[in-house]
Amino acid sequence: MINLMVAMPAEARPLIDHMRLKADSRPGPFNLYRNEQCRLLVTGMGQVAMAAGCGWMAGQGEASDDVWLNVGVAGHRSLALGELRVANRISDEQLDRHWYPPQLIDELRGEALRTVMEPSKDYPLSCLYDMEASAFVAICSRFCTSELVQVLKVVSDNQDHPLEHFDVKAAAGLIAHNAPAIASYAAALCELGRGYYQQSEIDGLAEIEQEILARWHFTSTRKTQLHGLLRRWFALAPAGQKPVPFELSACSDAAAFLQQLGRAVDQLPVTVDS
Amino acid sequence: MIRNIYVEEQVRDHPRTQIILERYPAASVIDCNHYGEVFNPNSQSFQLQKQSPSLILANKNAGRVMETPAGYGVGGQRNFYFSHMYNCLYDCRYCFLQGMYRSAHYVIFVNYEDFFADIESTSAEDSHQPSWFFSGYDCDSLAMEPVTGFIAAALPVFARLPEARLEIRTKSTQVRELLAMPPMENCVVAFSFTPDEISRALEHKVPSVEKRIRAIEKLQLHGWRVGLRLDPLIYCDDYSLQYQRLIDLLFSRVQADQVHSVSVGEFRLPRDFFRKMVRIYPREKLFAGPLEQVDGMVSYPESIEASLRQCVLTALREHVADERIFLCA
């Protein structure tokens, strides 16, 4: 599931249209739009609003395969209006902290970004300027590995078209123009996330583990033992074998079950073939 | 293909930084204050980054030459290691780097001259006995040589230090540079091996056993001293057959009397590294084998280790004298 975090309604609208998201009518503190693969939250402007939005979205806890994307407009000293960039270094001017979201998707050019408290009018450095990204990465990389937490910005003002002339409608147009590229990047990020989350799972293990845990009482030490033995069983057992090699009902309690499973695992052939 | 290069402020103007950047004109260059800002944060995935690692160019300010753990060595009394690089082009499932580091980016420390100065001063501390310097502790010594040029820069330094010994430990076949220069008495090029079937299953992206043997043949023909490293020993049901085959193959091709040393090392990982590796690869058979945890270390039980060791040592002794065989901790 992709979580698209957007500050302004004008930035959100073109993405909602392009991705065909529907408004979530449930009452809540933010405007939320969604489809099967994507949730888009309009957080409001600034770091506090973005932090609150990220926390709220994470708290919804709907998907175990979340990836996070902040999309919005930004200023830049010299890049042309409408240029789309992925932030490869995000600096928080106030905190003097930096984040380096690892770049594994080769679709967009990278650019450094500074998050500032007030809109930047004079572009002192050659980088993007925004008001939310540092809060977004600081919060989201607490609940997701940082490769899957990315920031995309569309240049909406520069030295030749300074912020005083900023026009919300024009900003929406710039996002709309980039919506296909943003959607494509979002799909690639989702794909990366899928591979990541699948790799750390073993098909069928969680189900049998739940079945076993429901049958007897396991202390936390025994739960750890159970998980370790099941992992070994699933790794070593030849394909096509049952999840566990004997009837659960034959064991009287958790200890007896662990003993039997341990013996079965120790008898499995030890090979290295993949 | 390197697509992103992080450059630490301290080395931005270093000539070696410029040379490396020129190799990758299409890469994005990202400034950082200190390499740790990129390499050390908690929330990173080693396996995701392994799909497309970036380069980090940095300065190693301290800890450039370190004493090896007790029991590591090939007969010398003074043993040190150094790492001009963190992480590796290859992807061996048993590699401790994936348990130790959060990031799979390649860190290259470009201040080679500081490493060389530390090697010289460490060697000079005791001129009565040779000091051994092991390269390839936190990386493979030669795999990235075309990019780093580290070994090419280090060899002239060791040529001036006859009392120092250099071991270049590798699984790489990048030996062109070595073949272009005269062999050095105080340098051993040490190749690591596991049996072919194990290598195919566990040593991803590593040149095949056959290719490594060919590299050894060339080096020996050229007069370089070569070492063999059977490290780590990997257990499987037919380990005896597999190791016997590997050792027979090696000694049917390399000149046994010209082999400087053979070392044998056990599979051993700190518990926390092991746990992290299992989290990354929960289906990996290697981690589902008969391993046990004792005093915070994960390894095969002593009975299995002893059988493995005995089998390998017996096979080796058919080809090499005992004094050239070393057990490494």
Ligand code: SF4
């Ligand atoms: S060659 Fe050595 S350093 Fe590289 S991945 Fe394999 S074990 Fe690790």
